[in-house]
Amino acid sequence: MENIFTDDYFMKKALHEAEMAFEKGEIPVGAIVVVDNRVIARSHNLTELLNDVTAHAEMQSITAAANFLGGKYLKDCTLYVTLEPCQMCAGALYWSQISKVVYGAYDEHRGYRKMGAQLHPKTTVVTGVMEQECGALMKAFFQKRR
Amino acid sequence: MENIFTDDYFMKKALHEAEMAFEKGEIPVGAIVVVDNRVIARSHNLTELLNDVTAHAEMQSITAAANFLGGKYLKDCTLYVTLEPCQMCAGALYWSQISKVVYGAYDEHRGYRKMGAQLHPKTTVVTGVMEQECGALMKAFFQKRR
Numbered sequence: 001m002e003n004i005f006t007d008d009y010f011m012k013k014a015l016h017e018a019e020m021a022f023e024k025g026e027i028p029v030g031a032i033v034v035v036d037n038r039v040i041a042r043s044h045n046l047t048e049l050l051n052d053v054t055a056h057a058e059m060q061s062i063t064a065a066a067n068f069l070g071g072k073y074l075k076d077c078t079l080y081v082t083l084e085p086c087q088m089c090a091g092a093l094y095w096s097q098i099s100k101v102v103y104g105a106y107d108e109h110r111g112y113r114k115m116g117a118q119l120h121p122k123t124t125v126v127t128g129v130m131e132q133e134c135g136a137l138m139k140a141f142f143q144k145r146r
Numbered sequence: 147m148e149n150i151f152t153d154d155y156f157m158k159k160a161l162h163e164a165e166m167a168f169e170k171g172e173i174p175v176g177a178i179v180v181v182d183n184r185v186i187a188r189s190h191n192l193t194e195l196l197n198d199v200t201a202h203a204e205m206q207s208i209t210a211a212a213n214f215l216g217g218k219y220l221k222d223c224t225l226y227v228t229l230e231p232c233q234m235c236a237g238a239l240y241w242s243q244i245s246k247v248v249y250g251a252y253d254e255h256r257g258y259r260k261m262g263a264q265l266h267p268k269t270t271v272v273t274g275v276m277e278q279e280c281g282a283l284m285k286a287f288f289q290k291r292r
Contacts (some may be wrong), residue, residue: 051218052209053241054200063198072197087263088241091234095199116262117233 031057033065058089087117104134177203204235233263250280
């Protein structure tokens with residue numbers, strides 16, 4: 001039987017979250033956390049609505065997943081996020097010791113790699129999953145705003 | 147008239163917060179945010195109590211200060227924190243464009259400088275304020291835990 005639970009399958013769910021952010025006038029980034037092919041957290045960027053720079057999609061999903069699991073470590077979890085995490089989110093992911101991070105579009109300006117921040121050495125990283133779709137939503141947002 | 151509102155004056159308040167964390171069995175880090183010599187946010191590390199790696203003192207104070215100000219940028223604010231921020235907190239401070247960060251003890255292992263993360267270029271940084279007192283509380287905590 002074909003495995004439907006691919007990285008694309010889950011990234012589409014993160015992208016759906018990003019679209020919800022877009023519709024609210026937020027920079028369109030979405031994230032979900034998955035454990036054993038089950039989505040245990042989903043969120044999208046809410047920095048404008050909440051007036052809070054810490055309200056990135058990843059931060060909310062990390063907190064929600066920890067609440068769901070009843071523990072602060074996300075050792076058997078995968079985070080899917082439509083945009084490369086910033087240094088804040090990479091730092092939170094570092095502390096969570098998450099198993100795997102999958103991101104879509106690259107952030108060449110404020111992404112954690114460019115800024116010099118680090119994920120946990122135990123974390124597997126997969127990049128560029130549905131990069132075009134994730135990036136297109138970002139481009140559409142910034143074109144609209146100009 | 148002597149200015150009582152020195153960095154030591156405010157760091158003592160952050161240290162008081164760190165002592166509250168210590169008493170709860172949390173890694174003893176405290177933070178406050180000050181604007182025009184007025185404390186607008188105070189917090190201490192709650193990662194154990196909340197089961198949440200994002201519940202660092204700085205993160206809570208950034209959110210609380212933004213709530214107080216009604217805007218997400220902390221451009222005229224100073225954050226006092228007893229320990230050098232980690233890369234997550236440095237990343238949040240970066241996004242907040244905070245004016246000034248004052249920290250007490252250095253974190254040579256997980257501090258943002260060692261990890262490679264960055265504060266905002268507009269942020270003034272003052273280090274080592276009440277370093278001994280801030281560091282002594284950390285040492286006492288880890289000795290107790292062993």
